[in-house]
Amino acid sequence: MSRVAKESDMYTTICNIWNHSLLHVKIAKPQDVCAICEKIRKCILDAVTEENKLEATNRLMEHILDTQRILTIFV
Numbered sequence: 001m002s003r004v005a006k007e008s009d010m011y012t013t014i015c016n017i018w019n020h021s022l023l024h025v026k027i028a029k030p031q032d033v034c035a036i037c038e039k040i041r042k043c044i045l046d047a048v049t050e051e052n053k054l055e056a057t058n059r060l061m062e063h064i065l066d067t068q069r070i071l072t073i074f075v
Ligand SMILES: [Zn+2]
Pocket: 033, 034, 035, 036, 037, 038, 063, 067
């Protein structure tokens, strides 16, 4: 699988997690995401090595899952 295909799959996975956990938050609108999401998203975009991209992507997934847990408690 090419690097672009892997990144595309990873992005799709993140979008799926996001859409399942945060239906009311649109991923395409930067003003709708929190500062942590923005920071990690920038890390993913700026990452050069595949290791850095995976690390940043994992951080975003952990952040989304943490947010989902918090929403489960308060919503
Ligand atoms: Zn966030």
